[in-house]
Amino acid sequence: MPSPPRTSRLCRGLLAALVAASVAVPVAGAAGPAAVPAPAPAAQGPLRAAVPGAxxxxxxxxxxxxxAAERAAAAHGDRGRAAALRAMAQPGRRFLSFDGRDGGRxxxxxxDLAHAERIAVLVPGAGMDLDHYxxxxxxxxxxxxxxxxxxxxxxxxxxRxxxxxxxxxxxxxxxxxxAPALRDFVRELRALRPGAGTTLLCHSYGSVVCAGAAHGLPVQDIVLYGSPGTGYATAADLRTTATVWAGRGGDDWIAxxxxxRLRLPFTDIGFGTDPVSPAFGARIFEAGDGGHSDYLSPGSVPLxxxxxxxxxxxxAALAPAGDRRA
Known part of the structure; x- marks a missing residue:
């Protein structure tokens, strides 16, 4: 009997990974970050201008x-969360928004946002919450x-x-x-600083978020790094006027x-074309030899x-056209 096609084998492998993850997660996540209570944040209207006073x-x-979230964590007995929140509340820290519920936002x-001419919005991937912030x-x-x-x-x-x-x-x-929340956030930033150039930096699963928000978004560049895919076949399918970049470290397991992308009756599994492949059509930047969490390491090539x-x-260095190790 002939061996099954490579695509079929990969499909089965992906499904096997899904089953394994389904078994692992209830054990690993039973008492996760979302279990720590926090009060709802105070209602705030949109910022009208990015001036120092506002x-x-x-x-x-x-x-x-x-x-308030720190006090709730302390009352719950989670000293680690309370300490992390205490550090976040220091006078030198500046948050445009915060919500301590359900793992944290x-x-x-x-x-200096009030005078910035260039703004980068960093969108994280899987596994990020207040306990890993x-x-x-x-x-x-x-x-x-x-x-x-x-x-x-x-x-x-x-x-989440x-x-x-x-x-x-x-x-x-x-x-x-x-994606809708990211789209609203970037548009609010644009209204605050209309003359500033804005770039979306999208790590890992964050690439899927950015891709979903990209259409019509007023950004100059979208940078995908450590990406499993975007859910789209090509960069052109994002329907954005931004330049789409992609890079991957030589030791990144995401490769x-x-x-x-398997379309099932209840959901899709997988994210399609490799963003650093020629078929996707992004501009490729050199991302060094680091791993999945090394892209913004001080002194590194990708940083x-x-x-x-x-x-x-x-x-500083573009990878050769079609270089899949970028």
């Missing part, structure tokens, strides 16, 4: 929300230090990310929920993810090149 008022209001600003904050800090004055980086943890090993991480459901894209200077 931003200071917003930062103070969200700081009060963070402190927030948008933290690095740099330090890693995301580290990336935002490193990127802003690389960019320097006249720029702002906004870390947007604006959705899937667990890294979970059925939800293989399907577009969470991304479909998140081994099957680039398929330097991503900062170059944000600054509109271009990356």
């Amino acid at each position: 931003l200071a008022e917003r930062y103070a209001a969200t700081r009060a929300d963070i402190r 927030g948008a933290e600003v690095f740099g 330090g890693r995301l904050r580290g990336g935002g800090t490193a990127l802003h230090e690389e960019l320097g004055t006249g720029t702002a980086v906004v870390v947007w943890l604006g959705y 990310t899937p667990a890294t090993v979970s059925p939800a991480a293989l399907t577009p459901g969470r991304a479909a929920e998140a 081994g993810v099957p680039h398929l 330097r090149n991503i900062a170059g894209i944000v600054a509109a200077a271009g990356p």
